[in-house]
Amino acid sequence: MDDIQRATQGLSLLSSSKRLDCTSPIRQNTWKPAWVEEKRLPIFLGGGPEPMFGQAHYLWGVTPATDVLNLSPSENRNHGRDLNLCFAASGDLRDVIYSLNRLADYPTGTCTTIVNDYNYFLVARSVAFLLLAAALPPSEAAEIIIHIWYSARLTVHMVAALDKYVTKEIAEVNTYLQDRSDNIAQEMIWRFGTTVIKACLYKSQWKAIHDMLAARHDVVKTERERKKIVLASDRADHRDRELCLLSSSQRMGAVKFRETGVLAPFGTCLDPFDRPNPLLFDPKSSEWLQSDVAAPREGWSTQSASFQATTEQDFNGILYFHVRKALKIFCRRVQDPRHTIRFYVYCVDATLLPNIMDMPTMETGFDRIYVSCLVDENHLGLDKTLEIFGPWLKNRNINPNACIIGLFLNACGFADRENQNKLGSAASDRGFNKALQYGHPEGDEVEKMNTAKAWRLIFAGTYLMKDHDALFQSYMESRKFKTAGDVADLKMRNENLVVQPWPLRLTKKTGERGAEEEFYKLAATSNMCEARYVEWIRKE
Numbered sequence: 011m012d013d014i015q016r017a018t019q020g021l022s023l024l025s026s027s028k029r030l031d032c033t034s035p036i037r038q039n040t041w042k043p044a045w046v047e048e049k050r051l052p053i054f055l056g057g058g059p060e061p062m063f064g065q066a067h068y069l070w071g072v073t074p075a076t077d078v079l080n081l082s083p084s085e086n087r088n089h090g091r092d093l094n095l096c097f098a099a100s101g102d103l104r105d106v107i108y109s110l111n112r113l114a115d116y117p118t119g120t121c122t123t124i125v126n127d128y129n130y131f132l133v134a135r136s137v138a139f140l141l142l143a144a145a146l147p148p149s150e151a152a153e154i155i156i157h158i159w160y161s162a163r164l165t166v167h168m169v170a171a172l173d174k175y176v177t178k179e180i181a182e183v184n185t186y187l188q189d190r191s192d193n194i195a196q197e198m199i200w201r202f203g204t205t206v207i208k209a210c211l212y213k214s215q216w217k218a219i220h221d222m223l224a225a226r227h228d229v230v231k232t233e234r235e236r237k238k239i240v241l242a243s244d245r246a247d248h249r250d251r252e253l254c255l256l257s258s259s260q261r262m263g264a265v266k267f268r269e270t271g272v273l274a275p276f277g278t279c280l281d282p283f284d285r286p287n288p289l290l291f292d293p294k295s296s297e298w299l300q301s302d303v304a305a306p307r308e309g310w311s312t313q314s315a316s317f318q319a320t321t322e323q324d325f326n327g328i329l330y331f332h333v334r335k336a337l338k339i340f341c342r343r344v345q346d347p348r349h350t351i352r353f354y355v356y357c358v359d360a361t362l363l364p365n366i367m368d369m370p371t372m373e374t375g376f377d378r379i380y381v382s383c384l385v386d387e388n389h390l391g392l393d394k395t396l397e398i399f400g401p402w403l404k405n406r407n408i409n410p411n412a413c414i415i416g417l418f419l420n421a422c423g424f425a426d427r428e429n430q431n432k433l434g435s436a437a438s439d440r441g442f443n444k445a446l447q448y449g450h451p452e453g454d455e456v457e458k459m460n461t462a463k464a465w466r467l468i469f470a471g472t473y474l475m476k477d478h479d480a481l482f483q484s485y486m487e488s489r490k491f492k493t494a495g496d497v498a499d500l501k502m503r504n505e506n507l508v509v510q511p512w513p514l515r516l517t518k519k520t521g522e523r524g525a526e527e528e529f530y531k532l533a534a535t536s537n538m539c540e541a542r543y544v545e546w547i548r549k550e
Contacts, residue, residue, distance in 0.1 A: 036253070037262040043250035052247040063248075064239040064301035067131050069290065070160065071101050071309035073417070073514070073541050075108035075336075078380040080508045082411045092119035094374065098360045098399060099382040099389075100125045102159070103136050104309050107340045109378075110351070118349060124376075126356040126363050131299060133357040134219040135159070135289050137209055138176045140344075140353055144202035145175045148341035152334050155341075159333075160306045162236050162271030162290055162298075163229065163283040172288075177223040184220050187213050195356075195366060205344050209355040210366065218293075225293040227286040233271070235291065236298040240268045245302055252303070255469060255533045256325075263325025264305070273306055275320050275327030306333075311513075313531070360384055361398060375404035377412045378508070385416035385544070387424070392416070392489060396498035396546065403500075406548050414500070415509055418485075418542040422478055425485040470533035473540065474516055482542050500546040509543040 035041055045052040079095065093113075097106055106125060113121065127133055138158065142151050154168050164172075183198045190196055192213040200207040211219070249268070253261045267273060272283050290299055307325075312332045320327035344351060358366055360381070379399050384390040390398075395416065404412040495501050505511075516532060518525040 034262060034265075036265050037258045039258055041253075041258070041261065043247070043254060045247055045250070052251065053244075054247055054251065062301055063242065063245055064304075065292075065297065065299050066301055067129060067299045068304070069102060069132060069135065069300055070304055070306050071104055073308070073419070074311040075104040075309060076380075076509055076513070076543075077109050077112050078105060078378050078415050078508060079109040079112055081112075082507060092374075093121045094376045094378075094404070095122070096124040096126075096376045096379040096399075096402070097382075098124070098126055098363055098379060099384050100127050100136070100380075101132060101382065102309070103139055105380065105382075107336055110343055111336060111339045113343065113349065120350040120352060122352045122354070124354050124356070124363075124367065126358060126360065128357065128359050130215050130218050130357050131222070131289075133211070133215070133355060134222050137180075137207075137219065137355055138172065138223070138289060140207050140355070141176050141179060141200065142171065143337075143341045143344045144200070144205050144207060146171065146341075148338050148345065151341045152337035155337050156273065156330065156334050157283075158287060158289055160273040161283065162232065162287055163280075164285045164287050165282045166285060169285045172223070177220070180216065180220045180223055183216050187216060195358075203345065204347050204350045206352045207355070208353065211355075211357050215357050222293045223288055225288045225291070225296075227288065227291055227296045229284060229286050231296050232286040232291050232298075235296050236271055239298045239300070239302050240271075242302060248302070251469060252305075257530075257534060259323035260325045260534055264307075267306070267326055273326055273330055275330055276324045310336075360390060361394070364398060364402060374408060375402050375412065377404055377409050379403060379414045381414060381416050383417045383419050386418055386420050387489070388420060392491065393494045393497065396494055396500055400498035400500050400546070400548075403548055406550065410547075411507065412547065413503070413508060414546045416544050416546070418482070418544065419540060421485040421542060422476065422481040422540050425481040425488070426476070428488070429481070429484055470529070474529060474532060478512060478515060478540075478542070495546060498546075499549055501549050503545040503547060506543060506545050508545055511543055512541070513543070514541050 043052070078097075079093075095109065100106060103125070106123060110121070110123065125136055127136070135158070139155050142155055142158075145151070146154065150171075154171050157164055157168055158172065179200070183196075186198075187196050190213055195210045195212050196216065197208055197210040198216075253264060256264060263276075266276075270280055272278075272280050274280065286296075291297065292299060307329055310329060310333055312328050320331060322328070343349060354367070356363060356366060379402060381390075381395050381399060384395045385392045396414065399414055403414060406412070491502055514532065516525070516528055518528050
């Protein structure tokens with residue numbers, strides 16, 4: 011029996027209790043990676059860059075949801091005025107949701123939110139989430155959205171809601187656009203009380219979104235395609251590397267999610283989830299749209315999550331209830347008549363966004379422009395990003411706190427490699443040496459790495475214990491950050507006011523109480539603290 015047959019065997023009996031339970035070896039403290047049991051080195055130590063396995067659509071994001079609004083005291087005092095937010099490369103909606111959830115409960119002016127991404131798979135999901143959030147009771151909408159977002163299979167009720175409130179609407183748009191040109195973006199507007207959703211897409215994009223929503227996949231085929239990626243036998247060492255970073259209960263949750271494909275609390279009967287989720291599979295081939303390392307937990311921080319609805323050991327349940335709560339707040343916000351919210355959804359390359367936007371907002375500019383990782387040099391790059399979006403910030407006489415927020419995911423890695431020759435060793439190597447204080451393994455080269463904890467020191471220590479400030483300072487100097495700001499008539503804030511500069515970095519120093527606990531907790535997030543947020547404002 012091959013891997014695919016094993017993966018699809020017993021599909022009709024999918025129930026959480028059938029797969030893994032509390033007696034599973036994966037949950038025991040004595041669990042070891044397969045390469046340790048087999049006394050060999052893991053295959054990913056072969057050298058060279060690791061190839062992507064699966065597709066790279068990043069439908070769940072790779073960093074925790076960020077509040078890019080975080081109004082200053084002066085902005086809060088002027089809460090009656092309009093707010094204009096731009097998510098220039100939004101990815102999924104988690105940053106939009108997290109930010110709008112922090113709007114005040116009292117009446118405000120109009121909040122205009124631009125949501126753009128060049129990937130129509132992501133845009134299709136954003137349109138679906140917004141329509142469901144506005145049309146259904148908040149609790150029902152939140153339950154359906156969380157599964158459309160993260161679960162590979164849906165219930166009959168969820169598919170019916172998706173068809174009624176989203177697919178049918180998009181079908182009508184396509185009928186209306188039959189004789190329209192594809193050279194001009196075509197807009198469609200939905201009004202729900204004080205909330206307006208306006209999507210401005212090209213005819214071919216509207217058709218592609220409808221094709222995705224209307225696809226009727228075979229559940230056996232979609233499960234086969236999904237598990238061909240997430241449970242591939244030749245990626246076992248890579249999965250074990252991920253599991254090394256997790257606690258025993260977290261390991262169980264991670265494996266359980268790969269097995270079932272449904273994000274749900276422990277003990278949930280999954281039998282009703284028997285319909286493929288059309289927004290996670292290619293509409294033509296039924297292929298899984300993500301890589302084998304995609305994980306819902308990367309998109310949310312659950313450190314402050316409540317355990318009232320489940321236990322601290324229920325890894326998936328904690329995430330499920332945390333995200334569902336955020337979605338319920340968002341749905342209530344969208345439906346609250348005290349708030350006027352306007353969503354403008356686009357699907358273009360970020361460089362073209364200023365040319366396609368057509369709204370009153372353009373006359374005054376934006377309070378926040380979140381460009382995400384466009385600033386990274388393997389994307390649009392710092393100079394071009396500031397040049398394009400700098401002019402769209404509100405003037406300082408209107409809002410002195412208006413800013414562009416950029417996310418550098420790869421800057422420290424670039425600087426580490428560039429500085430290696432100068433410093434004699436990579437910062438990642440020095441970081442690992444520091445991490446050994448949390449448990450020095452003994453023995454020969456292979457035998458000493460005989461526990462998951464020892465390997466956790468290797469993988470996490472190389473990232474968490476780096477001197478990130480020094481690396482980023484080196485990167486800023488070599489990429490001439492000040493010059494890039496001057497050209498765009500912007501200046502970088504010395505201290506961020508909206509987003510923590512290093513939200514994923516260790517906060518406790520070596521030897522402090524709780525430092526080791528913080529190290530292992532952060533290691534389990536798999537985000538590894540490389541994310542650096544930078545803010546720019548207009549010059550005086």
